[in-house]
Amino acid sequence: MSEVIYSGKTKDIYQGAEENQLVLKFKDDVTGVDGVFDPGANQVGLSIEGVGQVGLRLTKYFYSKLNEAGYPTHFVDADIENNTMTVRKAQVFGKGLEVITRFKATGSFVRRYGDYVTEGTPLNAYVEVTLKDDDREDPYITKDALALLDIMNGDQYEELVATTKEIASFVRDDIAAHGLEVFDIKLEFGFDAVTGKVILIDEISGGNMRVFDNGEYVLPLNLINYFPEA
Amino acid sequence: MSEVIYSGKTKDIYQGAEENQLVLKFKDDVTGVDGVFDPGANQVGLSIEGVGQVGLRLTKYFYSKLNEAGYPTHFVDADIENNTMTVRKAQVFGKGLEVITRFKATGSFVRRYGDYVTEGTPLNAYVEVTLKDDDREDPYITKDALALLDIMNGDQYEELVATTKEIASFVRDDIAAHGLEVFDIKLEFGFDAVTGKVILIDEISGGNMRVFDNGEYVLPLNLINYFPEA
Numbered sequence: 001m002s003e004v005i006y007s008g009k010t011k012d013i014y015q016g017a018e019e020n021q022l023v024l025k026f027k028d029d030v031t032g033v034d035g036v037f038d039p040g041a042n043q044v045g046l047s048i049e050g051v052g053q054v055g056l057r058l059t060k061y062f063y064s065k066l067n068e069a070g071y072p073t074h075f076v077d078a079d080i081e082n083n084t085m086t087v088r089k090a091q092v093f094g095k096g097l098e099v100i101t102r103f104k105a106t107g108s109f110v111r112r113y114g115d116y117v118t119e120g121t122p123l124n125a126y127v128e129v130t131l132k133d134d135d136r137e138d139p140y141i142t143k144d145a146l147a148l149l150d151i152m153n154g155d156q157y158e159e160l161v162a163t164t165k166e167i168a169s170f171v172r173d174d175i176a177a178h179g180l181e182v183f184d185i186k187l188e189f190g191f192d193a194v195t196g197k198v199i200l201i202d203e204i205s206g207g208n209m210r211v212f213d214n215g216e217y218v219l220p221l222n223l224i225n226y227f228p229e230a
Numbered sequence: 231m232s233e234v235i236y237s238g239k240t241k242d243i244y245q246g247a248e249e250n251q252l253v254l255k256f257k258d259d260v261t262g263v264d265g266v267f268d269p270g271a272n273q274v275g276l277s278i279e280g281v282g283q284v285g286l287r288l289t290k291y292f293y294s295k296l297n298e299a300g301y302p303t304h305f306v307d308a309d310i311e312n313n314t315m316t317v318r319k320a321q322v323f324g325k326g327l328e329v330i331t332r333f334k335a336t337g338s339f340v341r342r343y344g345d346y347v348t349e350g351t352p353l354n355a356y357v358e359v360t361l362k363d364d365d366r367e368d369p370y371i372t373k374d375a376l377a378l379l380d381i382m383n384g385d386q387y388e389e390l391v392a393t394t395k396e397i398a399s400f401v402r403d404d405i406a407a408h409g410l411e412v413f414d415i416k417l418e419f420g421f422d423a424v425t426g427k428v429i430l431i432d433e434i435s436g437g438n439m440r441v442f443d444n445g446e447y448v449l450p451l452n453l454i455n456y457f458p459e460a
Contacts, residue, residue, distance in 0.1 A: 095346075126374060
């Protein structure tokens with residue numbers, strides 16, 4: 001493989017065989033604090049053998065289904081044995097955003113709005129956006145502020161929210177068919193380097209969502225156990 | 231005066247002479263932490279003689295001007311000697327909101343979005359909303375979440391933002407005429423108990439805004455010094 005272009009917390013990135021493609025190598029490092037795995041954390045906390053491959057297997061599973069269903073994603077193909085995924089190059093919004101879809105209240109939503117909701121309150125696929133900014137703990141940002149900071153305009157925002165709800169609901173339904181309930185899911189988007197269209201980027205695995213099995217939280221690394229076909 | 235209906239951090243509230251009015255008594259207690267005055271703090275930190283009266287003088291000054299200009303507010307009149315203000319009764323949105331207008335970046339805006347702005351970046355009267363919730367440190371909330379939590383619908387939100395920008399700009403212009411620059415200002419709104427219309431409530435004084443004199447921050451309690459007519 002070519003030289004590493006960028007070494008992230010959980011992935012290394014290489015130039016792909018084609019000019020407009022990249023190869024993502026899934027590492028066994030996971031984010032966490034004090035040696036405890038936490039997908040929401042901004043620092044690498046520990047290394048767990050096989051975790052990169054598990055993330056890639058789920059990502060390949062969901063992205064293949066999304067591509068088949070006609071959703072625009074960066075996914076091209078995956079090599080499970082080598083822990084790599086080939087993707088289309090994309091340019092992120094601003095310095096990167098995370099787009100969260102909430103089906104039921106949990107986590108920071110309850111911590112912020114606990115005066116109005118309790119754990120599990122249905123939220124009707126409410127979408128909110130955070131800036132990717134480790135130093136500032138990924139702050140939430142409104143539609144108006146995204147326009148103000150020249151990150152995206154109002155029309156782009158509304159389109160992004162609509163696309164996010166569709167994709168998140170598609171994934172939620174697939175996971176529901178495996179007997180699990182998704183409370184929330186975090187996605188990332190970027191502009192396709194060739195077409196300029198907004199496409200889904202990064203990965204989709206246990207670390208991107210909060211999933212429950214009959215009311216019991218499913219640890220991110222255990223999600224794969226429900227997907228023997230992945 | 232009648233019995234106290236509610237004793238707040240910086241004001242006591244009494245039933246007014248008329249059924250649809252309240253009397254607010256401005257106290258000398260100010261919010262702060264560890265004995266240091268901080269208008270953004272959620273706890274009473276210390277007591278400063280005369281501070282209630284100073285807040286009332288500025289509030290009377292701004293509200294009188296706003297009423298004259300035709301903006302809907304809860305202000306009826308003020309009794310400076312007795313530190314009291316008579317207001318129309320109003321019902322807050324949800325359990326209360328604060329509406330912040332930002333003319334230039336400072337404070338939490340820079341702490342959150344410092345990857346995109348620096349202190350003093352013009353923000354074109356950007357409006358954002360927080361829930362009043364001391365226990366949760368007044369969390370920010372989006373238009374969509376306000377609708378989701380049944381606090382206000384989308385049309386009410388857009389109207390509130392437009393009204394807020396007008397009032398904040400009116401106050402900013404008045405303060406500019408006194409040689410000062412307003413970076414941001416926090417307002418509160420409620421539904422008039424009689425008409426049901428959205429009106430400006432609470433107070434407007436140094437603690438509601440960040441003001442600069444030739445680039446130097448003006449301490450909230452010093453704002454009155456620029457308003458000898460108040």
